[in-house]
Amino acid sequence: MGLSDLEHRLQHYQENDSLDGYQPTIDREHLETFLLECRSRDRLLEFVVETGEIGPFVRHLLENDDDEYVETIYRQLFNREYDDIAREGLEVLREHPDERASVYIVGVALESDPTVAVPALEILSQADPEILIDIVREQVRADDPVIARAAIDALASLDPESLDPNERDRIVSHFQYGREATEHKTIESRIDETLAKFE
Incomplete structure (x- = not known):
């Protein structure tokens, strides 16, 4: 928590005799410090998520031309220790994919938690189809049908005409x-339906 947040807490308490309804705040500089320096899951992580500032921070990254800085932040943002924070960042990138985030989203796309894997797969299908094709094989046969369906849909969203023959062959192989591997009839039928598009 920064000094600014403490001041706002005090003001809210003085005005309401309670902290009920208080919305935590964090400025961009402190959020950046958290992402770059914090190495453990603790109350600070919960606080950062509660502020609701991850989304605006990621939108700010989209406009930043300093690729090295942006990639450093993405690497930390999508660190596997921070699923709650990653979830917030993924929601922004789902609407506005950033190719600079692709390599750092790979680990999240391979997670077994559909709340992070599904948006990560969607983002990769838009931002970097080559990486998606490289990593999606195991997710097509994921035990969780939600993840398997998302992986299939991510591949299905690709335009076969924009892919080279090797990429199309790999997609067919993934399907x-x-x-x-699947025992889910709906997954089977979705694969069959999509497979025809690439064969």
């Missing part, structure tokens, strides 16, 4: 691999 065949997933079809052999």
Whole structure:
């Protein structure tokens, strides 16, 4: 918590005799420090999520031309220790994909938690289809049908005409691999429906 947040807490308490309804605040500089320096899951992590400032911070990154800085922040933002924070960042990137985030989203896209894996797969399908094709094989046959469906849909969103023959062959292979592994009829039928597009 920064000094600014403490001042706002005090003011809210003085005006309301309670902290009920108080919205925590954090300025961009402190949020950046948290992402770059914090190494543990603790109350500070919960506080940062409660502020609601991750989304605006990521929108600010989209406009930043300093690629090295932006990539450093994305690397921390999508660190596996911070799923709650990653979730907030993914929601922004879902609407505004940033290719600079792609390599750092890979780990999140391979998670077994659909609340982070699904948006990460969607983002990769828009921002970097090559990376998606490289990493999606296991998710097509994920035990969680929500993740498997998201992986299939991410591949299905790609335009076969924009892919080279090797990429199309790999996608077909991913689908065949997933079809052999799944016991879910809806996943099977979705694979069959999509497979025809790439064969």
